[in-house]
Amino acid sequence: MSIVPISPLEYGRLRDAIRERFGIYFDDGKQFLLQSRLQSRLPKVRATTFEEYAQYLQASPDREREWDELACVLSNNETYFFRERAQLDVLASEVLDEALKSGGRLRVWSSACSTGEEPYTISMMLAETHRISPASLTINATDLSPRALEKAKTAFYRELSFRATPVEMVQRYFRPFEGGFFINDEIKRLVSFSRINLLDAAAVAAMGVHDAIFCRNVLIYFDKPTQKRVVEAFAKALRPGGYLFLGHAESIMRITDLYEPVVTPKAIYYRRK
Ligand SMILES: C[S@@+](CC[C@H](N)C(=O)[O-])C[C@H]1O[C@@H](n2cnc3c(N)ncnc32)[C@H](O)[C@@H]1O
Incomplete structure (x- = not known):
């Protein structure tokens, strides 16, 4: 699968939407991390660019289902019994x-x-x-x-x-x-x-x-x-x-x-x- 490039504008738009929705914050150095986490979601909603994907999250009638997927993809679920x-x-x-x-x-x-x-x-x-x-x-x-x-x-x-x-x-x-x-x-x-x-x-x-x-x-x-x-x-x-x-x-x-x-x-x- 070829890597879809992400522009600074697309990155800014997506990370702001994610911060507003979930609080999870990707700072300026985390562009590659966000890109790789979202990469597999693009074909699922038939988006060919991150711009199209951002639009889908904002305006598609099915956007809530995609936000649920994002909640799973973006979170780090690392945990274990008797931690701390x-x-x-x-x-x-x-x-x-x-x-x-x-x-x-x-x-x-x-x-x-x-x-x-x-x-x-x-x-x-x-x-x-x-x-x-x-x-x-x-x-x-x-x-x-x-x-x-x-x-x-x-x-x-x-x-x-x-x-x-x-x-x-x-x-x-x-x-x-x-x-x-x-x-x-x-x-x-x-x-x-x-x-x-x-x-x-x-x-x-x-x-x-x-x-x-x-x-x-x-x-x-x-x-x-x-x-x-x-x-x-x-x-x-x-x-x-x-x-x-x-x-x-x-x-x-x-x-x-x-x-x-x-x-x-x-x-x-x-x-x-
Ligand atoms: C690293 S785990 C921590 C698990 C456990 N508390 C521990 O310390 O082992 C972080 C969890 O925070 C959840 N999380 C992230 N953003 C959240 C939010 N806005 N509301 C509720 N849970 C959130 C993630 O889904 C993830 O399961």
Whole structure:
């Protein structure tokens, strides 16, 4: 297949449309990356140039279906069980303690859950504590990518997803099947999946109020104004004092004053003021 060239004008138009829709930002050095990710989409909508493709995204009656495809093609879905474990330990101790003291319900949201490893890890870690019943626990899990969510709901995983998983957790919570593993129903049942674009502030607020939100390893793909917009929308979906967990490479210290940073020797997180 020959490579379709992309002009600076076409690149600017497409990356602005993508940033506006999904928040994902391709800076000046990422032209080749965007070009290679979109390349295979052009023939699918019978576009021969990136200009035609940009027009299709803007004006075709079928454009929403193509945007759904883009949500899958553009996102980096890299994730694994027990990733950045120290924050999960904070959830299973401090956050759970507080919830049990004040009414006994715990509501957690994994807001860019990709293929499901993060919310299922939350589910396993809370099950391990034997301190909260399924009826008192809500674990919401959302993502932008329909394909990632399909995989999450299937709950079948191969070796790479287990790179940080203790062996006894695999033995306890998974069953082997044809070179991979299905997660057990008791863990799966605790997680509710749905599709949410984090730029949609109304949809974020409609998720209801949580004790903790995980938004890890997604803000790095957004520019600063979009990061601010997303974390400020989260303030409506968190109780006062609620916890916000971001990825290691992500910081909102100079972006918003709605949260108090908490820095411990093992984990950094934020609490809603
Ligand atoms: C690298 S994964 C992170 C998965 C998990 N949170 C972790 O830390 O392992 C990033 C995810 O963010 C999702 N994403 C990107 N833009 C998004 C948006 N605007 N709204 C919701 N999810 C988005 C992608 O689809 C992708 O699954």
